[in-house]
Amino acid sequence: MPNQSDEAPELPKNLFSLKKLKHRLLMVGRLLFLVGILIAFHAKAQPDTLRLSEFKEHRMLFEKATFTTTPLREKRQIPSLFFTNQFSNWQRLTPQSPTYADQIHWLHFRVHNDTDTAQTIYINVHSANQIVVFHVAYNGQISTLRSGYMTPSSKWALPEDDRYIPLIFPKGATFDLLAQLSNYAGILPFWTGAQSPKPSFRLQLEKESFYLKKTLREYRQNRPEFQYRSWIQGALALAVLFVGLLYLKYCQRIYAYYWAYILCGFLFSLLKTRAYTPIGQSLGEWPLLKNHLMESLLWWGIGAYLLFMTELLNLTKTHPLMQRWFRRLALLLAGYGFVYITVMLLTNDGGFQQFSFWGGRFIALPIYVFTLIWMSRSVRSPMVPYVIWANSMLGLFGILAWLRAGEVILKGIKLPANMDDLLTLSFAVVAEIIVLSLALAHRYRLLEKEKTESQLAYYEELQNKSFYEKRMAETEMLALRSQMNPHFLFNSLNSLEYLILSNDEHKATGYLAKFSKLLRMILNHSREESILLEEELTALRYYLDIEATRLGEGFTYSIEVADSVDTQRLIIPPLLLQPFVENAIWHGLMPSDKLPKNLRIGVRLADAHRIEFEIEDNGIGRKKAAELRSRSSVKRKSYGMDITQQRIALFNRNYPNQLSIEINDLKREKETGTLVKIVYNLSDEPTNET
Structure with missing residues (x-):
């Protein structure tokens, strides 16, 4: 075994074999042992030798050990001082011997195995002791074993428990033991100055059979608690995962605050895990953080909970004053949590720990009750009953768990079905989470209902808006078509006047007959939103015949309809082509001196959902027509084209079928003219192809 080791290995069985020790080490060891005996002989109190045959199962060290104390922060070389005279004031250990939080307590005792066999003894160092270090001397060798709940789990003498130190006593062996009991000394x-918590002198030696029976009994007693704690931790872990996913999906603050609250509860429950579990041993590597983080998690969790309440109750709108109060209180609790963990990690001050545990709760409890009453009376929200129920459950179980942890109630008492094992803050949080989950579900249902109602109202508003817009568009289209009628009448009457003044009665009579038929068709079409292409072409022929009568034999026209176009099924807006034909005659052909004056109207099927109309003339072209209008003293504005453009814009805005127009000057050798191409997109409306 290595000398002056800082680790805590179990004493090997061949440690005490004199055959494996070198002669020089044996002589030095005996000399040091004799010196130690002489020093102990001259001390004020000497420990008695505890013989293993004197007790059957277990016994305390009272009346068999001596003790002394040194300042906690005093540095001493251990274990070399085991055999020096640096210790003084040794006293007999009794049940009334005092302990101090700011002192190191040294216990000196001897154990002799006077039985016929090797014995394994387990020293129960008591659960109240933070740091326990045993220096074991035998045959000049010293080994160091550690335990206590502030000792990292990797240094425990017994890997699965921080309360026991095992020792193997060969037959006839006598061990000289020096125990060091103290609280953990922080950086500061x-x-x-509070004397809390105090180390305990209630160290108990237990024989192996008693230890095994006791451990088995404890495991059986703790099994229900372990099962309860396991499903509580599982429920909290599932809630942390679920709410975290909700936040990632919706990115709402209410889920962030709720997740922080549940996370604090989950971590709190993990830190309460027993040391013999894998989780407990892993967390035991940081004993200072494990023991003091729980209090900070408590205050952080309450702070996150208050922020969650502001969102759940929508306090920004329902009660701004309470919302500000909750936010300030949450920031205060979060700050106190950071102050607490910082102070405890630096000092490990048990007095401050006790103040926070009792004082903080006595201060928080009245504020907690006051806030609940204020909320129930002032906030108007369907979530308030859920909050009251959730907090009532949290308060009830939390207070019971607090009193049980402080050993005010149920000390050493087991309730039927191990119900007392549920009296933990973690279970209180789970009970509250169940109610709050119902509250979130109710809130979600209300939001969905509100959203649905809002969508229905918006849909109805859109329908009404669409209906009125359509009616307005129809009215506007009707007004535009009505404007077309007097415009066309004006031009036609001008032509009739020209024929009458020319004394051409035959032409005037024919013109008047065709004009009356055309006027009847236009009046009928003006009341319709759409007409058949055949009706549009018939009206167009009447109009062109009238214009041909006025223009004379120098004017010719043709209407070419492809065989693939079914004029008796294709529907178009009324008076679609007539304004462009009229514009071609008045502004393109009439100012032209060339003969003949030709006008071609073509209709063809571009594809299954597209019809193309072409209006082509060999007139003077747009550029020349613009020059003539600019030089003319009589400004004749083309109202028909303006009205047509407005009609097309309205049609495209209110109907799925779309119209587009392209006007180009023809560039041919020694010829001018204009080509108007109208593309009519039929959307999903079918057309017939032969």
Whole structure:
């Protein structure tokens, strides 16, 4: 075994074999042992030798050990001082011997195995002791074993338990033991001066059979608690995962605050895990953080919970004053949590720990009750009953768990079905989460209902808006078509006047007959939103015949309809082509001196959902027509084209079928003219192809 080791290995069985020790080490060891005996002989109190045959199962060290104390922060070389005279004031250990939070307590005792066999003894160092270090001397060798709940789990003498130190006593062996009991010394000294918590002298030696029976009994007693704690941790872990996914999906603050609250509860439950579990051993590597983080998690969790309440109750709108109060209180609790963990990690001050545990709760409890009453009376929200129920459950179980942890109630008492094992803050959080989950579900249902109602109202508004817009568009289209009628009448009457003044009665009579038929068709079409292409072409022929009568034999026209176009099924807006034909005659052909004056109207099927109309003339072209209008003293504005453009814009805005127009000057050798191409997109409306 290595000398002066800082680790805590179990004493090997061949440790005490004199055959494996070198002669020089044996002589030095005996000399040091004799010196130690002489020093102990001259001390004020000497420990008695505890013989293993004197007790059957277990016994305390009272009346068999001596003790002394040194300042906690005093540095000593251990274990070399085991055999020096640096210790003084040794006293007999009794049940009334005092302990101090700011002192190191040294216990000196001897154990002799006077039985016929090797014995394994387990020293129960008591659960109240933070740091326990045993220096074991035998045959000049010293080994160091550690335990206590502030000792990292990797240094425990017994890997699965921080309360026991095992020792193997060969037959006839006598061990000289020096125990060091103290609280963990932080980086900074205690600042409250409170003597809490105090180490305990109630160290108990237990024989192996008693230890095994006791451990088995404890495991059986703790099994229900372990099962309860396991499903509580599982429920909290599932809630953390589920709410975290909700936040990632919706990115709403209410889920962030709720997730932070559940996370604090989950971590709190993990830190309460027993040391013999894998999780407990892993967390035991950081004992200072494990023991003090729980209090900070408590205050952080309450702070996150208050922020969650502001969102659940929508306090920004329902009660701004309470919302500000909750936010300030949440920030205060979060800050206090950071202050607490910082102070405890630096000082490990038990006085401040006790103040926070009792004082903080006595201060928080009245504020908690006041807030609940204020909320129930002032906030108007369907979530308030859920909040009251959730907090009532949290308060009930939390207070019971608090009193049980402080050993005010149920000390050493087991309720039927191990119900007392449920009296933990983690279970209180789970009970509250169940109610709050119902509240979130109710809130979600209300939001969905509100959203649905809002969508229905919006849909109805859109329908009404669409209906009125359509009616307005129809009215506007009707007004535009009505404007077309007097415009066309004006031009036609001008032509009739020209024929009458020319004394051409035959032409005037024919013109008047065709004009009356055309006027009847236009009046009928003006009341319709759409007409058949055949009706549009018939009206167009009447109009062109009238214009041909006025223009004379120098004017010719043709209407070419492809065989693939079914004029008796294809539907178009009324008076679609007539304004462009009229514009071609008045502004393109009439100012032209060339003969003949030709006008061609073509209709063809471009594809299954597209019809193309072409209006082509060999007139003077747009550029020349614009020059003539600019030089003319009589400004004749083309109202028909303006009205047509407005009609097309309205049609495209209110109907799925779309119209587009392209006007180009023809560039041919020694010829001018204009080509108007109208593309009519039929959307999903079918057309017939032969």
